[in-house]
Amino acid sequence: MHAASTQAESAALRTLLRSLGQIVLQPNAFTGACLLAGWLLADPRLACAALMGATAANVSAVLAGYLEADTRDGLHGFNGALAGLAAFNVIADNATAAAVAILAATATAWFLEPWSRRLRANGLGVFSSPFLIVTWLWLPMITTAAPVTAAAAPQPFTAMQWVNGILGALAQPGFASGALPGLLVLLGIAAASRRHALWALIGAALANVAHVLLGATASSLDAGLLGFNGALSAIALADCGAAATLGGISVAVVLQAVASYFGWPAMTAPFVLASWSVQWCRHRFARGAAARESMKRIDPSRQLS
Numbered sequence: 001m002h003a004a005s006t007q008a009e010s011a012a013l014r015t016l017l018r019s020l021g022q023i024v025l026q027p028n029a030f031t032g033a034c035l036l037a038g039w040l041l042a043d044p045r046l047a048c049a050a051l052m053g054a055t056a057a058n059v060s061a062v063l064a065g066y067l068e069a070d071t072r073d074g075l076h077g078f079n080g081a082l083a084g085l086a087a088f089n090v091i092a093d094n095a096t097a098a099a100v101a102i103l104a105a106t107a108t109a110w111f112l113e114p115w116s117r118r119l120r121a122n123g124l125g126v127f128s129s130p131f132l133i134v135t136w137l138w139l140p141m142i143t144t145a146a147p148v149t150a151a152a153a154p155q156p157f158t159a160m161q162w163v164n165g166i167l168g169a170l171a172q173p174g175f176a177s178g179a180l181p182g183l184l185v186l187l188g189i190a191a192a193s194r195r196h197a198l199w200a201l202i203g204a205a206l207a208n209v210a211h212v213l214l215g216a217t218a219s220s221l222d223a224g225l226l227g228f229n230g231a232l233s234a235i236a237l238a239d240c241g242a243a244a245t246l247g248g249i250s251v252a253v254v255l256q257a258v259a260s261y262f263g264w265p266a267m268t269a270p271f272v273l274a275s276w277s278v279q280w281c282r283h284r285f286a287r288g289a290a291a292r293e294s295m296k297r298i299d300p301s302r303q304l305s
Helices: 002-024 029-042 044-064 068-072 078-090 094-120 129-142 159-174 179-192 194-213 218-222 228-236 242-262 269-296 300-304
Strands: none
Touching (some): 002 029, 002 044, 029 044, 029 159, 029 179, 044 078, 044 094, 078 129, 094 129, 129 269, 159 179, 159 218, 159 228, 228 242, 228 269
16 A cells, blocks of 8 residues: 555656646656756745646646546646746735636646647647736736836846856746756756757757847846747757748747837747747648648549540
8 A cells, every 4th residue: 555655646746747847848757857956946936836836737637537648748737837937926925826826727727628629620739828828817917017217228248148048048938047047957858858958059049149139138138038939949849840940939039029029928928829830831731732642642534534
């Protein structure tokens, strides 16, 4: 009995860690542990938020009767983790943040299955879209207008800011910042896929350069805010070929720049929309190729008539 209980607890822990790993698109428990270590290093409050949200979403998925294999892979928990992180990142009061985190995480889980069926029918991945939709619904009720401040004078970009910008971009999908938390995330991604880790660095670096050329500030670069959508897009599209991946990174940069200009809380939306655009094009091309192949198989007697 004790051995069975220990195995169940170990399986639950692996599921929880895989849910955290899926934030950077890796169904890997070690990746999730690296993210958790990064949060503990950057801000323990974020670690509590992610664990709370992932647990609420996974429990909701079990109650809803979703596929157990998908739950074990972390597919039902990572949007809940992101919902929890967003709540604790925006709301200062811990009790209010916890209540919003649990409710939002539960909503992402119940919303996930019908939403994912619709997306799959069009060849699209779910990614963090449930988290975005749920967060956008409650965010206007919580946040207040930011005070208007005078524009800071342009500052030179240092080598350390570029390092922070690239590594910090890997921590930003989990609402953390800093080179060391980002390095832990990179280690976690590399443990699951060295190719994904390389593309994450490439995506973050290219996005950082592009945003700086578009006029981004040194402080935004230093915080890792410029490259995280590029990094996520690179990981998501790494299996689609270099051209598609670079195209997705470019789309993510443009969308993030537009959202930043208008002051929209885009979060990971540029990554999601950029990945969808590439997937949709590939899906349409595949359907067109299948239709042309079907036409070639028409009865020869009809072709000759």
